[in-house]
Amino acid sequence: MATKKVLILVRSNMKEEVPNLGIDHAMGAMAVFLEDVEFQATVAFINSGVLNCMKGQKFLDVYGVEGVENVIKLALASDVRIVACKEDLEKYGISEEMLTDAKELGVETGIEVLPWEKINEEIKEADYVLFF
Numbered sequence: 001m002a003t004k005k006v007l008i009l010v011r012s013n014m015k016e017e018v019p020n021l022g023i024d025h026a027m028g029a030m031a032v033f034l035e036d037v038e039f040q041a042t043v044a045f046i047n048s049g050v051l052n053c054m055k056g057q058k059f060l061d062v063y064g065v066e067g068v069e070n071v072i073k074l075a076l077a078s079d080v081r082i083v084a085c086k087e088d089l090e091k092y093g094i095s096e097e098m099l100t101d102a103k104e105l106g107v108e109t110g111i112e113v114l115p116w117e118k119i120n121e122e123i124k125e126a127d128y129v130l131f132f
Contacts, residue, residue, distance in 0.1 A: 001036055001037070001038050002036055002037050002038070003037075003038045003039070003040055004037055004038070004039050004040070004127040004128065005039075005040050005042070005122075005125060005126045005127050005128070006025075006026065006029045006039055006040070006041045006042070006126065006127065006128045006130070007041075007042050007044060007122055007123055007126035007128070007129045007130070008022045008023075008025055008026050008041065008042070008043045008044070008129075008130045008131075008132060009022075009044050009046055009049075009123070009129065009130070009131050009132065010022040010023075010043060010044070010045050010046070010049040010052065010132045011046055011047040011048065011049045011131065011132070012048070012049055012132060013048040013049065013051045013052065019045075019049065019052045019068045019071075019132065020066075020068055020071055021132055022043055022130070022132035023043055023068060023071045023072065023075050023080070024071075025041075025130060025132075026041035026042070026043045026075060026080045027041070027074070027075055027078055027080055029041040029128075030078055030079060030080055040081070041080050041081065042080070042081040042082075042083060042122065042126075043075065043080060043081070043082050043083070044083045044084070044085070044114075044119050044122070045082070045083070045084045045085065045088075045111075046084075046085045046088055046116070046119065047085075047088055048088075048092075049088075050084050050085060050088045050089050050092060050094060051092060051094075052067070052068045052072070053072070053082075053084045053089075053094070053099050053100055053111055054094060054098050054099065054100065055069060055098065055099065055100040055101070056069075057069060069100050072100045072102075072111070073100060073101075073102040073104075073105060073107075074102075074105075076101070076102040076105075076107050076109060076110065076111075077102050077105045077106075077107050081112065082110075082111045082112065083111065083112040083113070083114050083119065084099065084111050084112070084113055084114070085113075085114065085115075085116050085119055086113050086114060086115045086116070087115065087116050088116075089113060096113055099111045099113075
């Protein structure tokens with residue numbers, strides 16, 4: 001069975017619906033059933049998109065928009081790989097302890113922190129790349 005890699009880059013911050021759409025596309029890719037193809041979806045948060053990865057944010061109270069924390073948790077529970085750019089996390093002062101996880105859902109795998117160089121390699125290796 002062939003594996004197709006889908007990489008979704010989320011550059012938008014939490015003030016928009018865009019991060020939700022990126023994660024929805026990743027979960028949709030994981031749900032596609034083709035006879036000879038398996039999809040592996042990765043959502044990579046880069047630039048100000050890394051702000052979406054912080055746990056405990058009050059999106060609705062501050063911006064009037066539902067945040068993506070619960071969607072990230074569901075994606076992790078659905079075997080969607082979530083990564084965040086190390087350099088961008090450092091730029092915004094976000095530590096790994098501040099990142100959303102899905103432990104309450106029984107998921108041990110959380111958001112992976114990768115350097116931009118590694119994310120860039122994954123972009124080149126992906127069969128499909130979407131930008132949000």
